[in-house]
Amino acid sequence: MKARVHVTLKPGVLDPQGKAIANALHGLGYAELGDVRLGKYIELDVAASDAAEARARVAEMCERLLANTVVENYAIEIAD
């Protein structure tokens, strides 16, 4: 099964990388650009008997390694 994970900073957490990207894009002339938030997108191949099991295991992986749950949220999509 294919799991797609989005790891994003929690609202209110400062995003210096996003700010740097926004500044660079403003410098390239994209004045219409507002806020920029940078996150991680991770695709994982997981062997599991069903989607629920895959989701549970990937959630564990997020809690233990993929996301810093103090300042990051994660969202999991499971595809066959």
Add this chain to the structure above:
Amino acid sequence: MKARVHVTLKPGVLDPQGKAIANALHGLGYAELGDVRLGKYIELDVAASDAAEARARVAEMCERLLANTVVENYAIEIAD
């Protein structure tokens, strides 16, 4: 408008970060885990008259800064 951009390595391009994540997760006991691919997820607030204009400008931003189009693909979603 909110633009969501996924920047991912092109198929066949080696992903050392993905490999490192996979090795770490195997070390934590997730033997059922196969391939891991790491990409960037970027959310941008863009002022535009319509979705088509927003998409075109964000595509330009991807071509010029957000993606290294030699080894990366990008996908753009526009939400109101």
